Amino acid sequence: MSRRAAKNAAFRRRYATSAEFREQCSDRNREQYQKHRIRRMRAQRLWYAKSGLECSRARSKVLRERYVLLHLQAIAKLGNVCKVCGFSDARALQIDHVNGGSGREENNGRRYYQRVIDDTSGRFQLLCSNHNLIKAHEEGKIGAVRRKHA
Ligand SMILES: [Zn+2]
Numbered sequence: 001m002s003r004r005a006a007k008n009a010a011f012r013r014r015y016a017t018s019a020e021f022r023e024q025c026s027d028r029n030r031e032q033y034q035k036h037r038i039r040r041m042r043a044q045r046l047w048y049a050k051s052g053l054e055c056s057r058a059r060s061k062v063l064r065e066r067y068v069l070l071h072l073q074a075i076a077k078l079g080n081v082c083k084v085c086g087f088s089d090a091r092a093l094q095i096d097h098v099n100g101g102s103g104r105e106e107n108n109g110r111r112y113y114q115r116v117i118d119d120t121s122g123r124f125q126l127l128c129s130n131h132n133l134i135k136a137h138e139e140g141k142i143g144a145v146r147r148k149h150a
Contacts, residue, residue, distance in 0.1 A: 070113040075126060077117050082128035094132045098125050100139065 001009070014021050051058040074095060081088045095116055116124050127135065136142050 067110055067113075070110050070117070074113040074116040078124060078126040081126065082131055083125050084131040085128060087128035087130075092129045093126055094129055096125050096127045096132055096135065098123050 015025065048055045048058055051062070053061065072090060075090050075093055078095065080090075080093075082093060087093070095112075133142075
């Protein structure tokens, strides 16, 4: 466990067990919120003004672009094609855990794609939607339908 993860775990334990600590946290959060409110609002306004777009739209556009870029980077890292059949349209390519484990871990979102990009253990692979589904059937992850086809 990394130092940061250990620290987070200790924090969560303390937060879960001590009402006094929870109270302290919420006081501190409120304080920090008030302390930085004006500065944050000003920074946000500047950022929106610079983007040249209407507020909420600017934000969702930037987030969407980042998301798409990360997805493409993750797919590129895994070779750009389905491992089984070589299918290469990114819209129907899915990142698969080689040895299972998808249930234990979130399997989409920016953090997940970043993990795939940073991974050096080789535990991810690329499958097209069809082969990912077929794999799930073969591993018994899709119960009712599997029984029907067995
Ligand atoms: Zn395939």
